[in-house]
Amino acid sequence: xxxxxxxxxxxxxxxxxxxxxxxxxxxxxxxxxxxxxxxxxxxxxxxxxxxxxxxxxxxxxxxxxxxxxxxxxxxxxxxxxxxxxxxxxxxxxxxxxxxxxxxxxxxxxxxxxxxxxxxxxxxxxxxxxxxxxxxxxxxxxxxxxxxxxxxxxxxxxxxxxxxxxxxxxxxxxxxxxxxxxxxxxxxxxxxxxxxxxxxxxxxxxxxxxxxxxxxxxxxxx
Amino acid sequence: xxxxxxxxxxxxxxxxxxxxxxxxxxxxxxxxxxxxxxxxxxxxxxxxxxxxxxxxxxxxxxxxxxxxxxxxxxxxxxxxxxxxxxxxxxxxxxxxxxxxxx
Numbered sequence: 001x002x003x004x005x006x007x008x009x010x011x012x013x014x015x016x017x018x019x020x021x022x023x024x025x026x027x028x029x030x031x032x033x034x035x036x037x038x039x040x041x042x043x044x045x046x047x048x049x050x051x052x053x054x055x056x057x058x059x060x061x062x063x064x065x066x067x068x069x070x071x072x073x074x075x076x077x078x079x080x081x082x083x084x085x086x087x088x089x090x091x092x093x094x095x096x097x098x099x100x101x102x103x104x105x106x107x108x109x110x111x112x113x114x115x116x117x118x119x120x121x122x123x124x125x126x127x128x129x130x131x132x133x134x135x136x137x138x139x140x141x142x143x144x145x146x147x148x149x150x151x152x153x154x155x156x157x158x159x160x161x162x163x164x165x166x167x168x169x170x171x172x173x174x175x176x177x178x179x180x181x182x183x184x185x186x187x188x189x190x191x192x193x194x195x196x197x198x199x200x201x202x203x204x205x206x207x208x209x210x211x212x213x214x215x216x217x218x219x220x221x
Numbered sequence: 222x223x224x225x226x227x228x229x230x231x232x233x234x235x236x237x238x239x240x241x242x243x244x245x246x247x248x249x250x251x252x253x254x255x256x257x258x259x260x261x262x263x264x265x266x267x268x269x270x271x272x273x274x275x276x277x278x279x280x281x282x283x284x285x286x287x288x289x290x291x292x293x294x295x296x297x298x299x300x301x302x303x304x305x306x307x308x309x310x311x312x313x314x315x316x317x318x319x320x321x322x323x
Binding site: 010017024055056059071097101104115119121165173184187192193195 | 296
């Protein structure tokens, strides 16, 4: 299989990637934060589609369940709870934001400089190659790719991500990180519950710390 | 995955990351800033999974798993901070909550 040929996988990849760029721009440019949240959900689903195209099924499932499911539900709940959507934020561009946007373009330039040659080669192969013929002749497994020199190609087998290999990697090789993640999640649950509690909550008579203090103080007096 | 897919995914994730950086630097709404951080994390995850599939190494996908766990913890704590800021200042605009810096 020619490494530079355009397979049907690449066409789906282009569609998903382009749509995720559009919805990613929607996150930044939406004036209401609820619209930003919905655009972010769309972006996460499209990236999960990219993961599924790359046959990273575990990560694609996690992306849908954890990001698009749990975290975005939290965001939408907080947006609706605060109810600050009455006046949409005006996108005002001042002098500092021009500075920061130019910084972002500079940053992207540095990033692009790193893989400029590969991008140019790939784009040339799309423009010059008769990719529709190659598309029809692609009968091999899509996920295989060829490495090595062009005269001596080496076929690399698929990356097989089974539950066994995932469990082996998480619970044997990375077990310290796994325990650390558990402690981090516990600490964040406690911290979030502490930060979000209401200080002026009405206490029922005879219950709670304040009532206990009063009872204790009155008994000592 | 062929090289074309590798380069395209790297380009997409670089652009998504830069969109996220632009959002963090220009927006005033704290919740939107937070969502842009999630966008940047997603772009990095895309890079990690792309390299993991291209190099036939599972460690990239395991790393994405840990990134997702940290993002969940961060979202819980960050949204709790936003809630308590809103309770004290009655706003989530980052300009109006500038008590420490001038």
